[in-house]
Amino acid sequence: MSEDPKARLYRRVQNLPPQRILGRMQEHGFWPMGQGLPPDPPSEALERRQVETKLAQFQQQHQTHQDPLKALAQEHQRRMKESRERRAARRKAREEARRKSLAAWAAKRQATIIHLGAGVSANLGNTVSDVTRLTSSGLPVLHEGRELAAALGVTLGKLRWLTFHRKGATVVHYHRYDVPKKSGGTRHISAPKPDLKQAQAWVWRDILEKVELHPQAHGFRPRHSIVSNAVPHVGRKVVANLDLKDFFPSITFPRVQGLFRSFGYSPQVSTILALLCTEPPRAVASIRGRRYYVAVDERALPQGACTSPAITNILCRALDRRLQALAAKLGFAYTRYADDLTFSGDDPAAIGSLLGRVRQIIVDEGFEENAAKGRVMRRSRHQEVTGVTVNQRPKLSRKELRILRAILHNAAKHGLESQNRTGHPNFAAYLKGRVGLACMIDPDRAPAWNAALAKALGP
Secondary structure, eight states: OOOOHHHHHHHHHHHSOHHHHHHHHHHTTSSOTTOOOOOOOHHHHHHHHHHHHHHHHHHHHHHHHTOHHHHHHHHHHHHHHHHHHHHHHHHHHHHHHHHHHHHHHHHHHHHSOOOOSTTTOTTTTOOOOOHHHHHHTTOOOOOSHHHHHHHHTSOHHHHHHHHOOOSEESOOSEEEEEEEOTTSSEEEEEEEOHHHHHHHHHHHHHTGGGSOOOTTBOTTSTTOOHHHHHGGGTTOSEEEEEEBTTTTTTSBHHHHHHHHHHHTOOHHHHHHHHHHHOBOOEEEEEETTEEEEEEOSOOBOOBTBTHHHHHHHHHTHHHHHHHHHHHHHTTEEEEEETTEEEEEESOGGGHHHHHHHHHHHHHHTTOOBOGGGOEEEETTSOOEETTEEOSSSOEEOHHHHHHHHHHHHHHHHHOGGGGOTTOOTTHHHHHHHHHHHHHHHOGGGHHHHHHHHHHHHOO
16 A cells, blocks of 8 residues: 555655755745744743653663663662651651650649659549538648648649658658657657648648547647546546557558548648658668668658647547447446547446457557557556546656655755756756646646745746
8 A cells, every 4th residue: 555645745844854844945935035943832842841851851761771780779879868858757756746745744743743752643643622521621622732832832842842752762851869768668759850840730730630539539639638638537446548559650651641531632632641741760771872761661650740649639530439439338438648548437347348349449440459558457556547646636646746846856955957867958848847747737736836846946
């Protein structure tokens, strides 16, 4: 089949150089002489450039494919570059997220207490208090640590410092020392330092003092004393005294925390209050020349804090209620002064049954009896309740009266310091205290005691 003449002519024209085509067109009068080719339209010029760019890329790729090692190297470089860019983007995102997290954490720490040490921080996230219960009891409504800090007049940071629990601490908030007991041995005293003492005073005054106590509790409360504790037992045929073992140390942190929860305070506030009122016994250790105070047992009520007696009185309400009911049922009187439990009555035969049931109640309420200090005193012998003789009327024991008279007489005769055999730092105040106790127990003899004291103190 022969080719179409028009098509053959068109193909020949396409293969001619542009300048030759222009010359032939001018020879045959199709184009003015002396004029060159017109420029391409803008759209066609753009399309031409795009086509030429793609053509150059295709040619470069064709050359690359002709050299596999070069193509592999280029692909490796491309992937490495993308990987670096992705890692940089992820690193930047992580850093930004970390920065935001740290900022949020710092802001949260400024607003609330999140952690106060290992083993005590589990409930700090709950900040909901029972407003109705607190209000009905006349207690300050506090939901979280920052509100408690404001009530105490300290910053949140200082409250955190006062309450943070460490098993090994370089700084503690108590002065520790020992004092001899009258019964022998030593009593370990933990006296709070000024900052903690001020915080505990607020807790005692604004919370603990507002909680109603059982009427048979006579220790560490206004208008009660060793005398009011002894008076119900005067002139009874039998008086029995029991002592609770390790009274303050047996009241541990969870129990104190539970007490504040029972008032209606949130877990966070209850935890902080319990930390303010408890402290573990500590031993001193030196590591690389640095002193540490190492906790050797769990946190409990320290003997020396103003909050400790108030907390024990509140925690003993159930104990007092049960023992009072039992004593009344069997015809006995009951009082408690701190860890001293006293029962008295006129049926000596019933004392054994009473004490057996008393001991069971003591165990039920989470306490332990100090069996070595328990005693039963009949009327035929000396009967004493918290240092006050109760056989016929409240008075000092004969031994105490004899010693006090001798001190006052000798001080008046030989000088006050001659009687300071124990090296008491303020013997005059100590002697005034002993005379004041004698006057409180036996008011009828107060004038005679005060006159003897005045002579002993001298001009």
